[in-house]
Amino acid sequence: MAKSNWVAGSIITLTAAVLVVIVSPAVAQSSQPNDFVQRAGTKLTLSGAPFRYSGPNIEWLGLEGYGPHDPMGPRLPSHFEIDDAFDTAAEMGAKVVRAQTMGDTVGCGLCIEPTEGKFNDAAFQSTDYALAVARNHGMKLIIPLVGDCATCAGGGIGQYLAWEKRQNPQDFFTDAGVIAAYERHIDAVLNHLNPMTGLRYKDDPTIMAWENCNMCGILTMLSGGGASALGQVSAWGETIGAHIKQQDSHHLYLDTSGIYRVYPAVLDNKSTDLATFEFYPHWDILLGPNQPPTTAATxxxxxxAVTSHGKVFIVNEFGWDRTDWKTQQDFEQVLTTLAHDPNVSGDGYWALQAHLDNFGFQPIPADATNPIFAEHGECGEWWALYYPGVKTLVNSAEDMAVRAQQLRTHAYAMSGTELPKHRIPPRPVITSTVIxxxxxxxxxxxxxxxxxERNDAGSKEWKPICDRCATDADxxxxxxxxxxxxxxxxxxxWNADGVASEPSDPR
Structure with a gap:
């Protein structure tokens, strides 16, 4: 990986090509930290101007190792990891970040709700910090309120069912006790006071939307639930939306139940502002033979379909790698479709990782050592994005680097902003020379x-001993x-334009 300048060359070539095919919207925009994102019909606005975005999912901002399949178990991310993630998102042109664990964690010692009805203020510390950092970057956040959990059968939904001693997953949508338990969790999140901003979450304009669940209606769909069961999911979505809006008049409400394709009536729920699905050709087989394959046209x-019901359509998650879109050209067709379709107000790719405090990157989440499982199963070997690119069992560093630049160019196209030069990286910090x-x-x-660079004893000169020869993998x-x-x-x-940072402090 450290033997050539293939990264910069590939980036320059790709950027020139992408700029030819992507036409940015006419109105550029800038995030205002004190303004809430609002809905105007089927569009989003910020400070009275149209608002479109692209950005990453950064699942772990509230809690790392919460799910799925992390043998290290839950742990709080460091401030540096959070800073680095937002710095990377900013370099990639992000306006919005979706962060699943900033609002949904249940059933573990470091979770927001370790046991039913008992809330842990200390568990909010990473989320508090992430909100403050996002605000400083002028970014907005989408925060889900129930999602995945590595230790709970059926995800976070399973924890609520276990607490209420219910075994049928459909009870999550119908049982009064389960719904009340979930609403208590929602209340704790919305009313939490962030000591870093002085704002309760329900009053913080850094948050763009509250999300009701992470594709929770899929459980009903895959179990063969008919119109009656899907109607229960839809009614639950309205119950949750109304509950949120009763407390919080500022934020948008996002329905990610995922049932609108088979139950369009869910789009008529009054509380819903935005609706979405998750787009992975990788997982098409799970949706069954009756669902058409996922393509750019999807x-x-x-x-x-969503905007015809008067709601805003966003793409909460989409895959970026070769198991989803075989070639870079296939992926470019997807990004061009998203950028050119005025009915698409925003999109978020899955999922961005960050550097570690000491050296290198965060480990691959949901990892596997079997190459076949790594490529076809639930594994970060295919979906974890490391900027500018690393080699995994599924992706080459070169391909990941090019696709990361495609995402960067796309983000600026979505927001109607001219593609800028790459940011100058922060100065590195030498963490060890013990050996x-x-x-x-x-x-x-x-x-x-x-x-x-090296400085020998008694010398006043710094001698280059590695001229751009190393990457984070080295x-x-x-x-x-x-x-x-x-x-x-x-x-x-050095950034992709060949511009250097300030040198680190000597050590």
Whole structure:
């Protein structure tokens, strides 16, 4: 990975090509941290101007290892991980971030609701910080209120059922006790006071929308539930929406039950502002033979269906990798469709990872070592995005890097903003030289290469010993010259335009 300048060359070529085919909307926009995103019919507005966006899903901002399939178990992300994720999202042109664990965690010691009806204020600390960081970046957040949980059968829904001693998943939508338990969780989230902003979540304009669930209607669809059962899901969606809006008059309400394709009446719920689906050709087989395959045209078909009922259509999740779209050209067709369709107000790809505090990147979530499972199962080997690109069992570093730049160009097209030069990366931080000649550094958001310089004892000059030869995959990096001591190092990060950061402090 560290033997050529393929990243910068691929990026320059791709960016030129993408700019030819994507036509940005006429109205550019800027996020105002003190203004709420609002709905005007089937469109979004911010500060009275049209608002369109693209951005990442960053699932772990509230709690890492919550789900799915993380053997390390739940843990709070560090401030640096959160900072790095938002810095990377900003480099990629994001206006909105969807963060599942900022509102939905239940049933674990570090969760918002460890046990039924008992809420843990300390569990909000990562979410509090993430909200403050998002505000500083001028970004908005979509926060789901129930989603996945690695330790709970049936996801977060399963935890509520277990608490209320119910076994039928459909009871989540119909049982008064289960609904009341979920509403208590919602109340705790909406009314939490963030000490970093001085605002309760229900009053914070950094939040764009509350999401009722993470494709929870799929449970009913896959179990063969007919119109009656789907109607129960729809009625539940309105109950939850009305409950949220009774407390919170500011924020939009997003229905992600996922049933509108088979039960269009759900789109007529009065409380709903936005409706969405999750788009993965990778998972088409799970939707059954009666559902057409997911193509670029699927996005426009669904957008037309949702907006015909007077709601805003967004794409909450879509896959970016080769198991979803075989070639970069296939993926570009999807992005062009999204950018050019006025019925699509926003989209979010799944899912962005960040650098670790010490060196390198966060480990691959939901990981596997079997190449067949890694490619075809539920595994971060195919869906985890590391900017600018790393090698996994499924994706090459080169392909991931090109697709990341496609997403970056697309984000600026969606927001009607001219594609800018790449941001200058933050200066790296050397975290260890304990092992003589082995240098570890904290990665820099947006860096595609690193240089290492050496200062020998008694010398006043810094000597380059690695000229853009290292990536985050080579961190820690071994000085091939070795030394017995008295040597200092510094590291420089380079962006995709070949522009250098400030050198790290020597160590």
């Amino acid at each position: 996005f426009s078909h669904d957008a037309a 003589v000649g082995l240098i570890a550094w904290r990665g820099s958001a947006g860096a595609v290469r690193y240089s290492v 961190d820690p990096w071994a000085d091939p010259h070795g030394t017995l001591g008295g040597v200092h190092y510094r590291v420089i990060a």
